[in-house]
Amino acid sequence: MDFDLNEDQQLLAKTVADFCKTRSPVSRFRELRDAEGIGWDPASWQQMGELGWLGVPFPEAAGGLDGSFIEAAVILEQLGKNLVPEPYLASVVLGGYALALAGDEDQQQRWLAPMLEGETSLALAWAEAGARFDPTRVSCTATPAAGGFSLTGAKRFVLNGHAADQLIVSATTPEGLALFVVNADAPGLTRTTLGLIDGHRGAHLRFENVALEPNQLLGAAPAANVLTRVLDYGAAGAVAEGLGVATAMLDMTTGYLGTREQFGLKIGSFQALQHRAVDMFIEVALLRSMSLEAMVRADEDGPERAAAVSAAKHQLGIGGQFVSRQSVQLHGGIGVTDEHDIGLYFKRLQALSTICGDATHHAQRYAACLRSQSS
Amino acid sequence: MDFDLNEDQQLLAKTVADFCKTRSPVSRFRELRDAEGIGWDPASWQQMGELGWLGVPFPEAAGGLDGSFIEAAVILEQLGKNLVPEPYLASVVLGGYALALAGDEDQQQRWLAPMLEGETSLALAWAEAGARFDPTRVSCTATPAAGGFSLTGAKRFVLNGHAADQLIVSATTPEGLALFVVNADAPGLTRTTLGLIDGHRGAHLRFENVALEPNQLLGAAPAANVLTRVLDYGAAGAVAEGLGVATAMLDMTTGYLGTREQFGLKIGSFQALQHRAVDMFIEVALLRSMSLEAMVRADEDGPERAAAVSAAKHQLGIGGQFVSRQSVQLHGGIGVTDEHDIGLYFKRLQALSTICGDATHHAQRYAACLRSQSS
């Protein structure tokens, strides 16, 4: 049993942390948020590609570095600490793993490889109205037509859907659920850009008889298992990033408690606030434990993967939210201004706890794991 | 809108409080608990009868004082504050209201009147194995036989069932659920005395072809509605008594915080403990509000009765338990000894939150109330 990152991973964490500190302080996110545009910077994205961060978990054949999901999680934690706005979770984890798990070599060469270099970005379009967090309740249909498919339907809240060059879209086919690669400029595709609660952007998508070539089908239907695996990567990624967010909030809050004075005393000397800070510390520690387990098990294909990922995502939704809400509370008045960064973290954590399934969804899923264990 | 007790009720509260202080300190309960015997004192019971407390909510015709349930609740709160062991809740509220609501004049004369004078005591036998808190899932059957009925089956955790002179028993008949009065010495009835968590006693009952006269049937079947009303009185009574218990625990705890010293300071000066005490105070205040609503609505027959009673019982199970558990915690080491009274209160509150349905049961019931409201 060994919970240490290996030396390369430790070095990676340090490199990303240094990069974020010097090149991507929170003010950069704030500027991009407040500006017109896609909300992130393609030049930074390309830099990340050059540094190898976008390809680190993927096979060398696809242009990756042949690492594991652990490396992606290590990167995400650091990005979370600094609210880095580039779409790592959306494009590398959700879009990237869909291509890596379901795509053949040609498809990976064509769509994954350029993303790994930061030249393009991806998005996974799976959420639909009325389906809540169930990826298998899909109304989008891909009807066989003219040697390929014709795609019709709608997807909602597609992370990075407004900016992605390719969209990986789930749809039902006569053979069952399938995943397709759709170009952003495909005729019949309408994208509506949305502002999201965390200051990121996303899109609602509408497909009206979008014509797809056979090689836009990723792997074979049914693709429910592969989609579930991708969403588990997404959930574990959200946990890793959320751990970074929560860790930063805890640090900011204990820092504030140690400097802010009221009634002639540092407010961090008040025992009720101290104990609150300890309770936050507890939740962050448990979140870290669960993130460690989830990042390791995400690469496994056994029954423990779902359990570990769901438990981790649940802890983000419960423990992480506790940390987030108490951080705002303990900052007092400035905590509820837009000026102070703590509110930006609060909103990012709120979004991350929804993305890829909220706490209740994952509690239900964990209950199902327990049931199947005992039967 | 008026939340004041009337003058008579205020006087009653004071009388009961004085009586408890001088004649029934907690040490009396402790002695009876530790002695052989029924766990309460028939002489005290008779005194309560003479003071009119046992009959106060019942009609004059049955020997009562024609009061309302409010008077019973006022008495129960004071009894709870002092852990008075006599079976007010079991005999007056559960047994008494069953007779008062379902019995005819003769039946009330015969079985209710002597109890009101403290000469006898009653019990309500409704709980069964496998029925949880649902009073309508009844396996006991009363088969028509020889002009009367023959009763067979078992009841569990009958409060005061070990000492009661008459038992009011729910059983299914060909006409539906019915209530019967069974004498404690009826042939075919076996009583097994049980020690309960709160130091009270109760009984499991077995009926094997117990012969019942027609006049032992209370009112007409189906009796589900009347039994539900009786159990609502029971739940509201448990809330009133539990309010007394919780109030006493809060007082004991703030008293302890104000005297106990550690690290050279009164522990009540530590802010974390102060805030905990305030949170306990909050739960007691909300419990008092709900107890007031429940004691008034218990006498109503509209849809608000169930809602008010269930909300109150839920607050006992959640808020009252919080107060109880934190009281033990804040007493530290002595809180977990049998020597200190706080543990006796803790156990009584635990029992009261189970009696007549626990928090989850009442949350389900409240959810049903909301559903029927909105439909």
Added chain:
Amino acid sequence: MDLNFTPEEQAFRARVRAWISEALPEDLAVKARASAQFTHDELMRWHKVLAAKGWAAPAWPKSFGGPGFSAAERFIFNEELELAGTPPLSPFGLVMVGPLIQRFGTNAQRERFLPKILSGEEVWCQGYSEPNAGSDLASLRMSAEDRGDYFVVNGQKTWTTYAQYADWIFCLVRTNAAGKKQSGISFLLIDMRSKGLEARPMLTISHSPAFCDTFFDNVEVPKANLLGPLDGGWTLAKALLGHERTLVGSPGLVRRWLRLAREIATEQIGDDGRPLLEDPAWARRFAALEMRLRAHQMTIYRALSEQQKGRHPGPETSILKIVGTDLIQRAGELCMEVMGHDALAWLPDPGVVPDNEAWVGPSFCYDRAATIYAGSNEIQRNIIAKHILQLPSA
């Protein structure tokens, strides 16, 4: 004991309800149903509708232009406004400085200020908190120097809600640096158009421009604008603080949150294919919050019952701020969770999410302030521990 309103009071409620549904402009009614955040202009439009009816200041005595409501009528009136979700009028004139002017003001001050507060012609804001005097208000530093006929005011106020729209600000200022920090504070009424005064709006976490930082650079304030005695402002401040606490425990907002959450939970299909509300686990979560709201409501009624008898509400009602704001947040959190993916939306264009969900995110964020303002819940707990439970000081 009687837990019901009298038939007269119930008839009054019906009248108020009918009038609101008539008088509230349709565009505001739409926002109200979605628990939207209103703009300042919208508040003032509604203020004027109420003022025309004579109902802008339900608690003012008739002699100052109030409607002469009884305690119960006031309560019912406010409850109906909240349930309808009407724009919450700015409290700074009507609820805060107005009553203080009535109690502590000179006749000249009363005549000058009260009618325009009532009509909405002049809008007020509150200058209490400073960057280093939030919970610890008595540490405030903004100074007012005596120059004979006038004071010269220097310093900064913060969290001055809607100062950018205000005509007047009432301020606690330090007129005397000697002695205990609570003494030496005075209460000044200051024209927002004074030279040297600047209000810089700040965005809140919900992205609305609700607060300002307000700067005073040698602002001259005539002595006639001193309210109450010189160096005696702390008494006025305390009178207001107590008042403010009872303001915020109000359950109407919670009820609207829950109503909205229930509406959405009826539409949202859960992972098991049924509407969320049919899932026992969700139903029980709703029930738990509804029951706590009921307990809160009953506790408010107990306070009302005391008021009706002319008594001071009992110590137990000191909890209302804590319980009420905690409920507001929990109900908002539930509503967010019920929305599933839609909770990701932020000030969306029409159609992006159902109309009734459009404002949930910003309102949820804004409600984080509920446990902070008007004396944070931690401060409330300190007060209850000391003054009600009488626990020892460190």
Added chain:
Amino acid sequence: MDLNFTPEEQAFRARVRAWISEALPEDLAVKARASAQFTHDELMRWHKVLAAKGWAAPAWPKSFGGPGFSAAERFIFNEELELAGTPPLSPFGLVMVGPLIQRFGTNAQRERFLPKILSGEEVWCQGYSEPNAGSDLASLRMSAEDRGDYFVVNGQKTWTTYAQYADWIFCLVRTNAAGKKQSGISFLLIDMRSKGLEARPMLTISHSPAFCDTFFDNVEVPKANLLGPLDGGWTLAKALLGHERTLVGSPGLVRRWLRLAREIATEQIGDDGRPLLEDPAWARRFAALEMRLRAHQMTIYRALSEQQKGRHPGPETSILKIVGTDLIQRAGELCMEVMGHDALAWLPDPGVVPDNEAWVGPSFCYDRAATIYAGSNEIQRNIIAKHILQLPSA
């Protein structure tokens, strides 16, 4: 990173598990399955079984008779004992004073005491807390006066667990009243049969006689029984306190509570006519606790991983006592709630409730102590706030 035990460690686990199921006497196994409370005699019977196998003191070095387990093996061994629910051995000799004697004792003390601790021939108890020195241990007053060859000890200890069965007690006593209260404390080993020493059992809230008040009236203690330096006992006390904290975060008890609760929830029929576990609301409550237990377990594994590398466990594992004891209580509360009416039973005769429910009430009550003993969770929070979060002192 590797979250799995090595194949060798897994084989070790299998061996331990097989041995326990073989070696645990059947009557104790029955009680173990019901989470019953064991008597002192039962503990000692099991102690002797373990001692015969050489496994009574898994953490002792081989030189003192320990089995020479690695950190992981020790962990696995303890986990298996807990999962099986075997009687928890008295820790006072094996876990507390034994290691202190190894570290601070003279050779004569080691030879005199260690073998009999290991064999179970001599039972120890702990004399730390006094009526006015609980959380604030350094305020202790029990005095030991120097009389040349021996000390004369006077005073009272309280919460001396199982003192009525003990042969020896280790005590913190005051040997010097001057200076800081932490200095002037010494660590004495005292024969329970000494003249003037009396242990009076007290019942606990669960009605078991677990504690004593222990009185010392001119008890003479030979100087040879001083452990460590005179006036230097606080160092020994601190070494123990740290140790005690890691003892109590152990999740085996939680897992047994949840297993039992699940068993009962499969049998109990809910109000809707289905077994409780099939109700989504109950299933989700179980899941929530199981997930928290998993997080706790992972945090323990992180500490173990550090230990295996010979490093000091990181600051984050300081939370284990708080999280573990909180979980114990929540799991017990769930179990009580699952039982419905059966939760009213108390030490029932056979047949009154199903056998697996018979001990739930008393154990639930007893577990209230979990958040109090070994440094209350409030004290733990103080320690973390000060030493780990480095928040300012008042």
